[in-house]
Structures are given as structure tokens and as C-alpha cells.
Amino acid sequence: xxxxxxxxxxxxGNRGMGLETVRQLAKLGIEVMLTSRDPEAxxxxxxxxxxxxxxxxxxxxxxxxxxxxEALVERIARQFGRLDILVNNAGILPDSRGHxxxxxxxxxxxxxxxxxxxxxxTLGPMRLCQALVPLMRKNGYGRxxxxxxxxxxxxxxxGEFPGYRLSKAALNALTRILAAELAGxxxxxxxxxxxxxxxDMGGADATRSLAEGVDTTVWLATVTGEDAPNGGFFRDRxxxxx
Ligand code: NAP
Numbered sequence: 738x739x740x741x742x743x744x745x746x747x748x749x750g751n752r753g754m755g756l757e758t759v760r761q762l763a764k765l766g767i768e769v770m771l772t773s774r775d776p777e778a779x780x781x782x783x784x785x786x787x788x789x790x791x792x793x794x795x796x797x798x799x800x801x802x803x804x805x806x807e808a809l810v811e812r813i814a815r816q817f818g819r820l821d822i823l824v825n826n827a828g829i830l831p832d833s834r835g836h837x838x839x840x841x842x843x844x845x846x847x848x849x850x851x852x853x854x855x856x857x858x859t860l861g862p863m864r865l866c867q868a869l870v871p872l873m874r875k876n877g878y879g880r881x882x883x884x885x886x887x888x889x890x891x892x893x894x895x896g897e898f899p900g901y902r903l904s905k906a907a908l909n910a911l912t913r914i915l916a917a918e919l920a921g922x923x924x925x926x927x928x929x930x931x932x933x934x935x936x937d938m939g940g941a942d943a944t945r946s947l948a949e950g951v952d953t954t955v956w957l958a959t960v961t962g963e964d965a966p967n968g969g970f971f972r973d974r975x976x977x978x979x
Contacts, residue, residue, distance in 0.1 A: 741819070744767070746809070751771070754884065758955060759793050767821075772796050810868045810869060810872065819876050822882075832854075840897055842897055862908060889902055890906075912926055925967040926967060927971060929971055930970065932945045932950060
């Protein structure tokens with residue numbers, strides 16, 4: 738890794754675990770590009786960080802919008818000329834309300850819901866990797882963290898929430914595919930499971946704080962050395978089954 742300050746992109750950085758990840762990376766002295774699909778929410782998040790003496794750049798980004806992804810790449814290349822860390826954090830849980838009086842059964846889930854889940858949770862991260870890995874290759878260094886979920890684990894797979902479960906299982910597969918293609922380089926790709934975390938998505942009853950939720954993500958984003966993992970799925974910094 739070259740000596741200049743590391744540069745990170747975090748998707749969905751305006752609230753929840755995305756904002757906490759930005760905060761933790763900024764505390765480590767990393768130049769963070771906080772991306773947010775709502776520019777005002779992104780600006781408010783940067784103000785929030787500034788109140789604790791931290792800084793981040795902000796860039797509008799809906800992860801389903803190829804044009805905005807290209808604008809992000811252009812800005813990173815121009816402003817920093819490098820990218821070290823990509824945290825694919827943005828995600829949706831589209832099937833939480835259920836359908837037609839059923840819970841979120843796979844038997845009644847609309848295909849449109851499935852498509853929206855894949856667009857954000859799977860294809861968004863894939864688009865960002867396609868766009869940003871070339872910048873990582875320039876320095877021969879990169880850390881990509883795909884924020885996944887136990888609900889995408891095949892080994893633990895249960896019923897309901899097919900939009901979320903299938904899109905996160907596919908994100909896990911993307912992690913493996915990309916890690917295989919980048920094997921032998923110092924660009925490492927891993928998936929993180931935050932556990933059940935108190936955010937808008939996780940709800941107030943969740944068992945983990947924001948800091949606990951992002952700990953493994955931040956570790957995977959910053960781990961260096963010959964033992965840095967590649968192609969794994971981690972919770973609490975330990976490997977877990979796919
Ligand atoms: P959250 O509070 O609901 O925040 C989700 C973030 O994703 C928001 O910033 C949201 O932006 C952004 N987002 C959604 N769709 C987007 C899109 N198309 N383009 C760009 N940004 C988009 O969720 P969270 O709990 O922090 O979750 C963060 C990640 O952890 C997600 O990938 C989630 O699946 C995963 N996770 C969460 C839990 C949990 O218990 N909370 C457990 C396991 C995994 P807006 O503000 O514009 O909506």
C-alpha cells in the first residue's frame with residue numbers, strides 16, 4: 738500500500754451503520770467519501786460528523802444509478818487518484834411488511850419486490866465493484882466489504898423475506914466470485930454480518946449498538962498484512978458458514 742492517506746467510499750453513508758462506518762473510518766484518519774442517495778441527508782450527516790471534529794466528503798449516489806456511479810468514479814479519480822476501501826453498506830429490507838394478509842411468504846412475494854431487492858442489495862454492489870476495482874488495481878491494493886446478513890446464509894436459511902434473503906445470498910456469492918477473480922492480489926473481498934443492530938432497519942429492540950454492528954466491517958476494511966482474509970464471511974471478526 739502506498740503511503741498517502743487511504744481513501745474510502747461508503748454507500749448509504751447518511752444514516753444507520755453506513756454513517757457509523759464513515760465515523761469509525763474517519764477517526765482512523767482515512768479520507769472518506771460519504772455517499773447518500775439524498776444529497777440533503779448526506780450533507781446533514783457530514784454536519785453531524787463535523788460536530789465531533791470529523792470530516793468526510795459527500796457525493797450523491799443511488800447504487801442503482803449507473804450515471805451517478807460513473808460520476809463518483811470520476812470524482813474519486815480527480816480528487817484522490819486512488820481508492821483503497823469500498824464498503825457496500827446500502828441495503829433494503831423490502832419484504833418486511835408482508836403481502837395480502839400473509840407474512841412475507843415466498844409464495845406471494847411479487848416479482849417487482851424481488852427485482853428491487855436485487856437491484857439495491859446485489860447489483861448495486863456489483864456495479865460499484867465494476868466501477869471502482871480498476872482504481873484499486875492502480876495501487877495494487879484494496880479492501881471491499883459487502884455488508885451482508887445471517888438471513889442470506891444458506892446454512893441457516895429459514896422461511897419468508899425472500900427478497901432480502903435471496904439478494905443477500907447472491908451478494909455472498911458475488912463476494913466469492915470476485916475474491917476468486919482477485920486471488921493473488923492485495924485486493925481482498927469479504928462479506929460481513931453485523932448481527933441484529935439498532936437502526937431504522939433493525940428496529941429499537943435489536944440487541945447490538947451501531948458500534949458493535951460495524952466493528953467487523955471496519956476491521957475488514959482496514960486489515961492489512963499477509964494474513965488479511967479474502968473471500969470469507971465474518972461476524973465478530975470470526976469466519977461464519979455461508
Ligand atoms: P438503514 O438504517 O435502513 O439504512 C440503510 C441505508 O441504505 C440508508 O442510508 C439508505 O438511504 C441506504 N440505501 C437504501 N437503498 C439505497 C440505494 N438504492 N442507493 C443508495 N443508498 C441506499 O439500515 P442499516 O441497518 O444501517 O443497514 C446497513 C446494512 O446492514 C444493510 O446492507 C443491511 O442489509 C445490513 N444489515 C442490517 C442489519 C440490522 O440489524 N440493522 C442486520 C444485518 C444486515 P436512504 O436514507 O436514502 O433510505
